[in-house]
Amino acid sequence: MHLRLLPLYRRKRQIPFYFSEMSFHLQLAARPCSPSAAASEASSLSWGSHHRLPICVNSTKLCSAAAISSPLKLASVATKLSSNSSSSSFRCFAALSPELKSTLDKVVTSERVILFMKGTKDFPQCGFSHTVVQILKTLNVPFETINILENESLRQGLKEYSSWPTFPQLYIDGEFFGGCDITLEAYKSGELQEVLEKAMCS
Template sequence: MAALSLATARVPAYGRHGSLAQGSQKCARTIPSVFQAGRRAHRAGGDRRSSQRISAQAPTDVGLPPEFKTAIDAFVTENPVVAFIKGTKEMPQCGFSNTVVQILNTTGVPYTTVNILENDMLRSGMKAYSSWPTFPQIYIGGEFFGGCDIMIEAYTKGELNEALEAALNA
C-alpha cells in the first residue's frame, strides 16, 4: 500500500407557524447556499427577498493543483478499494465512516483508508477532486463509487460485491 501525502443541507418544509408543511415528508427540499468569508451570501435558486437567481453547480477541478490530482489519480488506481474517511478503519470518527468500514469489513475484501481529518488540504482537495461535498468517499477500481448512502444501497442490492470483484480481478 502506498502512502498518500499532500467544500447542501436538507431541511424540512415548514409552514407559516412552525409546523411541518401539509403533505411534506421528513425532508421536503434541498437548499444549497453560497458562502463567502464564512457567511451565507446567497441561496442557490434565489431568495424570498431577492429576485436574483444563482446556479447551483458542483465544483470541478477549480483551484486543484495538478500535482494533487496526479497523486490522487495514482493512489486510487494503485489501490483497488480506497475509502477516504474521518478517522481510521480501526477507529472511525463519525457514524457514516463507521458504517462504510463495517460494510467493507463484512465483504472481506482488502481495502485502504485515508484519514481526511489529518490534513485540511486533503479534505478540501478531495471535495473538489470528486465533486462530492461530504465524507466518506469510496473509490473502487480507480473510480469514485459514492458516499455512505450509495454504499449502503449497493450493499443491500448486492451490487457492491459485483463492483468489488470486478476491481479486484482487474
C-alpha cells in the first residue's frame, strides 16, 4: 500500500490581519538577545535587465502611525530593534507581544517596500535573501531592509505576525507578499511587477 505524503506548507500568499492600534506612541518590546550566528554567504545570481519596472515619482510616503508626534523613521526603528544590551537586563519573548506587534504595525507601513531578511541589502547572509534583494534591485525598486539576525525576539515574533515560518519576508504597501519562492514565481509571471507598480503609484 502506498502512502501519499502531503506538503506541510502550501505555496500560498497569506495576508496578515492587522489591528488598529495607532492611538498611542511607539513602544518597543523587542528586546535583543545574543545575535544569531550568521548564515552562509549568498551565492551569486545574475538577472537580465529586461524586467526593469518603471517607477512613478512618489515624493510623499504616508505613515499610518498618525498618532506619533514625529514621522516614523525606519532606520531609527531598525536600530532600536537591533541594538544590543546585556542579557541580564532584558529577557527574550518567545511569542509576539502586544508591544512588538504595535511596533511591527508601524514598521511595515513606514515604507512602500520592506524586506525582513538575513543580513543587509549590501551583504545578504543567505541565498534566499540574496535572491529577493537581486529581484528588487533588478526592478529598480526603492526598498528598505531589516536584518532579523540581529534580534532573536524580532525574528520569532515576525513568524507569528506574518503567519510565515521562514525568511526573507517581503512586505509591499503594508501587506505581507511572501517569501523567496512566492516572490520569485511572481517575478517570473509578472505579478510582482504589477503589485509594485500599483504600490509605487498609489
